[in-house]
Amino acid sequence: MKIKNxxxxxxxNRVTNMLMLDYSENKKIDQLMPYTHPDKETVISLIRHLMILVYPGYYRNKVYHGYTRRTNVQMILEDVVYNLIQQIKMVLPYLKDNKDLDDEALTKKAKKLTFAYLEKLPAIRAYTETDVQAAYDGDPAAFNKDEIIFSYPGLYATLVNRLAHGLYELGVPILPRMMTEIAHNMTGIDIHPGATIGKYFFIDHGTGIVIGETTVIGDNVKIYQGVTLGALSTKGGQSLKNVKRHPTIGDNVTIYAGASILGxxxxxxxxxxxxxxxxxxxxIPPHARVSIKNQELSINYPKSDADDAAEPKDVPLDNRWFYMI
Structure with missing residues (x-):
């Protein structure tokens, strides 16, 4: 049946009126300020352009392919600088010290932070070079380094974390977490931008990994899927802000799948x-080997109809199964 226009x-109109009435209650989620809140699509674009600057030989804006590398870099940087200044300017008022700054002062501060951040890119590239090497050295399934750069989710999540951590170190709010959550959404790897990660870091497979804000990871660390580097408890909520809640992982440590290290x-x-x-x-002391004692393996084989008929009907089903983690 057709609905008449x-x-x-x-x-x-009826539903619109309902929503407008609901909006008038001034809920937090009703702060409709699209020009004063950071924009997710712009942040995604910033990540893409920053990756071009980190991997100039692998990622490039195809529009620029006819120019020299220097020209390409300058054109990409112009875009990054403009958008990053605008996004940082939007989030600075979230900080108490910036609430009363006028537009000119916010722009000046955002510009200073933007260039302080971009000056970190050579160091980020140096760390990323070691991450690529660690992935190649640590994974016999890797065909070559190109495959790692183009396809490994662990490397992508780690690079986005390194890019976000640079902003986090400068005290820029909101944007670093947006960046790492974009990577989380793409890879299933959740690394807080506050986590400090050393050189030659390798995430193998990666799905389900969680690394908390105050985690410190040394050099040459390898972790597998499902690992949690987390807090013992977050019951204290905001009172735990700026408290070391997550573990410290020393150099040359390997953490296998599903392990949880907390506190x-x-x-x-x-x-x-x-x-x-x-x-x-x-x-755990240095050079230790930590494992769980082997679980008992129980196999229940299929039975014939005759076996089923002979089995007492009052045998609890649970007695024939062994629970395994």
């Missing part, structure tokens, strides 16, 4: 290996 318009006082000593599914809330 007049009926449709009446329904749309700000927890330190994993240099050269240790943490086995899969371990749950750790206390420090």
């Amino acid at each position: 007049a009926e449709m318009e009446d329904d749309i 700000g006082e927890t330190v994993i000593g240099e050269g240790s290996v943490i086995g899969g599914s371990c749950f750790i809330t206390t420090s």
